[in-house]
Amino acid sequence: MVQATSGPASLVMPLPAAVTVHAQSHIRALDGIRGTAILLVLFYHLGNSVGGEFNYSSKLQAVAGLGWMGVDLFFVLSGFLITGILYDSKRNAHFFKNFYARRALRIFPLYFSALLFLLLLRTAWPHLGLYGKSSDLWLWVYLSNFVIAVQGFGAFGLMDHFWSLAIEEQFYLVWPFVVFSLSRGTAMKVAFCMCLVAPAMRIALALASGDNSAASYVLSPMRMDSLAMGALLALAIRGPDPVDVRRLVRPALAAIAVAGPLLVLILWYTRDVTPHSLPMETVGLSAVALLGVSTIVLALATPLRHVFEHGVLRWFGKYSYGLYVWHPILWVIIFHSDWARSLRGGSGVEQMLASVAVAVAMLLVFVMGSWHLLESQFLKLKVRFK
Numbered sequence: 001m002v003q004a005t006s007g008p009a010s011l012v013m014p015l016p017a018a019v020t021v022h023a024q025s026h027i028r029a030l031d032g033i034r035g036t037a038i039l040l041v042l043f044y045h046l047g048n049s050v051g052g053e054f055n056y057s058s059k060l061q062a063v064a065g066l067g068w069m070g071v072d073l074f075f076v077l078s079g080f081l082i083t084g085i086l087y088d089s090k091r092n093a094h095f096f097k098n099f100y101a102r103r104a105l106r107i108f109p110l111y112f113s114a115l116l117f118l119l120l121l122r123t124a125w126p127h128l129g130l131y132g133k134s135s136d137l138w139l140w141v142y143l144s145n146f147v148i149a150v151q152g153f154g155a156f157g158l159m160d161h162f163w164s165l166a167i168e169e170q171f172y173l174v175w176p177f178v179v180f181s182l183s184r185g186t187a188m189k190v191a192f193c194m195c196l197v198a199p200a201m202r203i204a205l206a207l208a209s210g211d212n213s214a215a216s217y218v219l220s221p222m223r224m225d226s227l228a229m230g231a232l233l234a235l236a237i238r239g240p241d242p243v244d245v246r247r248l249v250r251p252a253l254a255a256i257a258v259a260g261p262l263l264v265l266i267l268w269y270t271r272d273v274t275p276h277s278l279p280m281e282t283v284g285l286s287a288v289a290l291l292g293v294s295t296i297v298l299a300l301a302t303p304l305r306h307v308f309e310h311g312v313l314r315w316f317g318k319y320s321y322g323l324y325v326w327h328p329i330l331w332v333i334i335f336h337s338d339w340a341r342s343l344r345g346g347s348g349v350e351q352m353l354a355s356v357a358v359a360v361a362m363l364l365v366f367v368m369g370s371w372h373l374l375e376s377q378f379l380k381l382k383v384r385f386k
Contacts, residue, residue, distance in 0.1 A: 028309045029300065032299070034316075036073065038323050044065065044068050068275050074164070082171070099176055101385040102382050110321060118136065133151075139159055144166050188236065223285070230293055233297065245300045248297045263288065263291075319364075330366060
């Protein structure tokens with residue numbers, strides 16, 4: 001057992017001597033981090049919807065505008081969890097089969113159900129004006145991010161947010177081969193290089209093109225630093241000579257002390273809460289990822305884990321995938337409905353709260369139904385691929 005001391009190390013909880021994380025273990029705090037990430041994303045899109053429909057509270061919109069950072073937190077967490085799963089199952093005789101089968105059972109049913117829903121929506125209301133101009137084929141093959149990089153946001157309308165799912169899927173296609181083929185140390189070096197190369201590529205693109213923030217934001221090679229930071233942490237605390245995660249608390253606090261003020265400076269200098277200002281799309285995105293991986297460290301090794309173990313955050317974490325997939329689709333439809341238009345005449349708090357309450361309630365009911373009727377049924381099959 002490790003006793004708490006003064007200073008930053010006093011944040012460390014008394015934990016068992018071997019603080020390592022394995023794919024077989026379920027860490028409640030990570031559910032809470034996932035819940036935090038989806039709440040940030042929901043707040044972001046809800047702020048846009050409310051602001052667009054009611055022209056209410058520019059300050060609220062500005063705060064909500066930072067919710068895009070939830071996607072980056074998802075990336076870091078995915079890199080951490082997926083790499084841990086891959087490393088811990090590296091000696092499995094059916095390594096690739098089991099990994100891809102379990103990923104498919106988790107991701108594909110909901111993803112392709114949403115695309116079928118879009119197809120039905122197009123058929124029923126072809127003139128809704130919310131579909132985008134690009135072919136849905138790119139969504140079906142997880143390449144929507146490349147189209148958005150060329151055409152800009154709006155290319156897929158309701159389904160624009162699938163760009164981040166495309167990045168994760170592209171990561172799944174490559175990273176298992178890296179973890180399987182290389183030693184832990186070499187894989188860590190690859191991950192570290194990815195952390196450096198991604199921002200360098202964003203800077204190079206900015207210098208070469210002047211302004212192509214969509215490409216910097218949605219292309220997989222340029223977003224690999226977020227996933228790689230999570231992967232690097234997962235590899236560091238595993239293996240024959242793992243780093244005790246408690247030893248990473250002080251570096252994590254130091255990283256927060258650097259990345260936090262840097263982001264504040266960028267936001268103050270640019271007066272832009274989006275990720276598309278030049279400073280944010282180059283070094284700012286890496287700073288956000290650094291905050292994300294530091295948060296995971298603190299959630300694993302300090303009393304901060306109690307915050308992320310809260311039932312509400314963990315509840316949202318459980319349903320985070322469904323919430324992410326469905327919320328822009330349902331909310332755009334709701335806020336473009338005749339009911340929403342009837343409220344749009346005023347800009348008062350009552351109109352805004354009524355719209356938000358109905359939109360959130362409908363989303364939660366829909367997502368819970370999606371989980372119990374669709375997602376959980378396929379997840380039961382994962383036991384066949386252990």
